[in-house]
Amino acid sequence: MSGEAVWWVFAAFSLVWGLVIGSFLNVVILRMPEDRSLIPGSACPSCRTPVAPYDNVPVLSWLALRGRCRHCGAPISPQYPLIEALTGSLAFLAFVRFVPSVFEIDPAHGAAWLVYSSFLSILVVVSYVDLRHHIILDETSIYAVIPAILGVAGMNALGYTGWLDLGWRESVLGALLGGGAMAAVYFAVRFVLRTEGLGWGDVKLMAMMGAFLGPIPGLFLAVLMGSVLGSVVGLLKMVLTGQRGMLPMGPPLAVGAALYVLYGDLIRARVFPGIGAWEELMIWLLSG
Numbered sequence: 067m068s069g070e071a072v073w074w075v076f077a078a079f080s081l082v083w084g085l086v087i088g089s090f091l092n093v094v095i096l097r098m099p100e101d102r103s104l105i106p107g108s109a110c111p112s113c114r115t116p117v118a119p120y121d122n123v124p125v126l127s128w129l130a131l132r133g134r135c136r137h138c139g140a141p142i143s144p145q146y147p148l149i150e151a152l153t154g155s156l157a158f159l160a161f162v163r164f165v166p167s168v169f170e171i172d173p174a175h176g177a178a179w180l181v182y183s184s185f186l187s188i189l190v191v192v193s194y195v196d197l198r199h200h201i202i203l204d205e206t207s208i209y210a211v212i213p214a215i216l217g218v219a220g221m222n223a224l225g226y227t228g229w230l231d232l233g234w235r236e237s238v239l240g241a242l243l244g245g246g247a248m249a250a251v252y253f254a255v256r257f258v259l260r261t262e263g264l265g266w267g268d269v270k271l272m273a274m275m276g277a278f279l280g281p282i283p284g285l286f287l288a289v290l291m292g293s294v295l296g297s298v299v300g301l302l303k304m305v306l307t308g309q310r311g312m313l314p315m316g317p318p319l320a321v322g323a324a325l326y327v328l329y330g331d332l333i334r335a336r337v338f339p340g341i342g343a344w345e346e347l348m349i350w351l352l353s354g
Contacts, residue, residue, distance in 0.1 A: 069168035076171060077161050080179065084157025085124035087187055088150035094191055095149065099199045112140035124150040149190065156186040156324070163328050164228060174226035181217035182230065182327050185278045189320035192271060196316030202267030207274045211241050214277035229331060236280040244276025244285050245269055268315050275323050283334055284326055291333070292322030 093104055108117040115137045121127045128147040135142060160183040165175045191206045219234040232240075248269040276285045296318035303309060325333065 073165075073168040073171065076165065077158060080161035080183070081154050081158040084154035084183065084187075085150050087157065087183075088153030088190075089122065089124045089146075091153055091187060091191055092146050092149050095145075095194050095198075098191075098203055098205060099195055099201065110135040110138060110140060110142075113138035124154070145194075149194070153187055153190055156190070157183045159328050160186060164230075170228065174221065174224040175228060177217070177221050177224050178226050178228060178230070181214075181221060182278070184217070185214070186324055186327060188274070189324055193317040193320045196267075196314040200314055202265070202271050202316050204270065207267060207270035210274045211277045214274065215241070218277075230279075230284070230327065232280045232284075237277050240276030240278075240280040240285050241273045242276070243281045245273030248272040268319075271316060271319060275319065279323060279326060284330065287330065287334065288322040288326040289319065290322070291325055292319035295321055 093108065096102075097104055108122060109115060110117065112135060115135070118136075121131065121136055125147045128142060128144075131142065133142050133144065134140065161179050164178040164182060165171060188206050188210055192202055195206070196202055215234055215237045218232050218237040221231065222233060248271075252266070252269055272285070272289075275288060279285045279288055292315075296313055296315065299318065300313050303313070
C-alpha cells in the first residue's frame with residue numbers, strides 16, 4: 067500500500083471517529099442541559115422505543131429511515147444527522163490540519179489531532195446549547211481547562227512541533243488571561259450599566275479557549291474573529307427582523323476558535339501580519 071493510501075485510510079478513520087463522536091454529542095446536547103443521565107441508550111422521544119444499534123448508525127440510519135421512527139413513524143429531528151456530519155467533518159479537517167501527510171503519522175501528531183478534534187467537538191456542544199438554552203455548561207467550559215493543559219503537555223512530551231505546538235505555560239497563561247479578561251469585562255459592565263450583560267458561563271468559556279489556544283495570537287485572534295462575526299450576524303438580524311438584543315456569545319466565539327484551529331496560520335499571515343511582534347514578546351516573557 068502506498069504512503070498516500072495509508073494516509074487516506076487514517077483520514078477516513080478520523081471522519082468515522084468524528085461521526086461516532088457526533089452521535090454521542092447529540093445525547094450530551096439533549097440531556098446535559100436538563101441534568102439527565104447520559105448512560106441510558108437512545109430512544110424515540112415519541113413512543114419511547116429503544117433505538118436498535120442498526121438504527122443508530124450516524125447519518126446513514128436517519129437517511130435510511132427517511133427521518134422517521136421505525137416503530138411509530140414520528141419525525142426524527144434533522145439535528146441528529148447535522149450534528150453528526152458537522153462533528154465528522156471537523157474531525158476530518160483537524161486530521162488534515164495536524165497530520166498533513168503520511169510522514170506525520172506518529173504518536174505526537176496523533177495526539178495533536180486528538181486534543182484539537184476534542185476541542186472542536188466541545189465547541190459544537192457550546193454553540194448548540196448556548197443558542198437553544200442560553201447557557202454554557204461547566205462540563206464544556208471550566209471543567210475542560212485541566213484536560214486542555216494536560217493535553218498540551220502530553221503533546222509536548224511526545225515531541226510535537228507542528229501547528230499549535232503550545233507549551234504548557236502558554237496553555238496555563240491563556241486560561242488565566244482569558245478567564246481574567248472576561249471576568250474584568252463582566253464586572254465593568256455590571257458596574258457601569260447596573261446589569262449583567264455577560265454571564266459567568268462566558269468567563270469560563272474564555273478560560274477554556276485560552277487553555278487550548280494560548281493567549282497571543284491564538285485567543286486574541288479567535289475572540290476578534292468571533293466578535294466581528296457576532297456583530298455582523300446581530301446587525302443582519304436587526305435589519306431583517308427589526309429585533310434588537312444581544313446574541314449569545316458562545317456560538318460566534320466558538321466559530322472564531324474553530325477557524326483559528328483549522329486556518330489560524332493562514333489568517334495570521336494574510337490578515338494580521340503585524341501580530342507577530344506581540345507573539346515574539348509573549349514567547350520572550352514565557353522563556354524568561
